Amino acid sequence: MSNPVGIKIGTLGSAATFAGEATARIRQLHPEFSQPVYFKSMDDCWAELEKGTVDAVVLGVERTGQPNHGDAVITHGFYVMGYLAVPLSCNLYVKPGSAKRDIRKITGHGSINQCLAYLDRQFPGVPREMHGLNSVEAAKAVMAGDGTLAVVGSSSLPSAVPGLEKIAEHIDDGAVASWWVISREPHFSEHPQGLVISGEFGPDGQLGALIAAILALGYRLTSVAPFPADHGVSVYNYLVTFEGRGNRADVAAAVSRFATARLAGAFEKRG
Numbered sequence: 001m002s003n004p005v006g007i008k009i010g011t012l013g014s015a016a017t018f019a020g021e022a023t024a025r026i027r028q029l030h031p032e033f034s035q036p037v038y039f040k041s042m043d044d045c046w047a048e049l050e051k052g053t054v055d056a057v058v059l060g061v062e063r064t065g066q067p068n069h070g071d072a073v074i075t076h077g078f079y080v081m082g083y084l085a086v087p088l089s090c091n092l093y094v095k096p097g098s099a100k101r102d103i104r105k106i107t108g109h110g111s112i113n114q115c116l117a118y119l120d121r122q123f124p125g126v127p128r129e130m131h132g133l134n135s136v137e138a139a140k141a142v143m144a145g146d147g148t149l150a151v152v153g154s155s156s157l158p159s160a161v162p163g164l165e166k167i168a169e170h171i172d173d174g175a176v177a178s179w180w181v182i183s184r185e186p187h188f189s190e191h192p193q194g195l196v197i198s199g200e201f202g203p204d205g206q207l208g209a210l211i212a213a214i215l216a217l218g219y220r221l222t223s224v225a226p227f228p229a230d231h232g233v234s235v236y237n238y239l240v241t242f243e244g245r246g247n248r249a250d251v252a253a254a255v256s257r258f259a260t261a262r263l264a265g266a267f268e269k270r271g
């Protein structure tokens with residue numbers, strides 16, 4: 001199946017958030033994607049995707065040191081069109097004139113979690129607070145404040161919030177984020193290099209049987225992310241990813257043998 005043309009995409013915050021930077025990179029690989037629509041919060045991204053305001057969203061689902069955040073693929077029946085892993089490269093910013101000794105609170109968005117080791121070393125005892133919307137809004141609060149607030153953000157954050165002063169760079173110890181392109185409708189390749197399979201599995205060995213069936217088709221297992229189900233014991237909803245090369249028809253036939261499984265992504269790898 002050829003790649004669709006004119007897919008309307010959305011992401012978080014602005015071009016100066018980590019999500020915005022990742023979206024720009026992904027658009028270089030996907031010329032069929034539109035200019036992105038920016039939403040204020042993660043919840044807004046999911047809600048607007050469900051409503052059909054956009055056809056797909058680019059969001060960070062996997063990050064160094066954090067659990068997978070792709071449960072909406074399971075709960076909403078969304079699909080995955082692809083993913084791209086890139087370093088975060090977090091910086092720390094303050095209001096001009098502020099010194100390190102002045103900082104009484106550190107804010108940011110999801111990436112603040114990748115900087116905890118640095119913050120523990122350099123700002124022991126200083127509280128951290130993840131902003132409810134995104135890093136651009138957090139940076140605006142820094143500039144509007146009294147100089148005691150710092151913000152973790154991307155290298156392009158000052159382009160969205162002029163005046164920010166960088167006091168430290170590369171503070172995430174090399175953390176990496178995997179940005180997933182998540183769509184309302186399936187966009188499957190006939191010869192996928194990347195697969196995402198979702199499904200509920202318990203302790204009966206069926207998850208292992210599914211993985212074995214996909215491995216036999218020439219793919220390798222790359223990740224297994226569990227999300228607890230609300231019944232039974234050792235029962236989870238899973239997102240399982242594979243990489244390799246094969247035929248979509250063969251993959252679909254293998255997945256169909258498992259009543260609770262769904263092919264949620266079958267795409268060509270780019271980048």
